Amino acid sequence: MQFIKPKNINKQKVEFLLSNRTKLIIEAYAKYTGYDEGEVVDLFLENLLQDQEFIDWILKQRYNKKLYSLLASNQREGAELGGKSKEESCS
Numbered sequence: 001m002q003f004i005k006p007k008n009i010n011k012q013k014v015e016f017l018l019s020n021r022t023k024l025i026i027e028a029y030a031k032y033t034g035y036d037e038g039e040v041v042d043l044f045l046e047n048l049l050q051d052q053e054f055i056d057w058i059l060k061q062r063y064n065k066k067l068y069s070l071l072a073s074n075q076r077e078g079a080e081l082g083g084k085s086k087e088e089s090c091s
Contacts, residue, residue: 011038049074
């Protein structure tokens with residue numbers, strides 16, 4: 001049995017310009033999944049944290065505490081980051 005996790009209520013309104021094609025895809029996928037469009041984008045973009053090259057790039061950035069804390073919280077939730085930490089990448 002899997003328990004239902006609460007939705008992330010720490011949300012912020014943002015504005016992006018998207019192509020009509022992308023907007024239609026998001027609308028269709030939202031209708032298909034039953035999520036609203038913002039949730040579809042949010043859930044999909046979480047997949048970027050599976051891109052090891054992106055993770056490596058983040059770990060090489062200086063003075064970016066927001067990204068480091070994001071990775072740390074993601075790691076606590078059980079996501080694999082290739083076994084690297086901020087301290088290991090900086091040495």
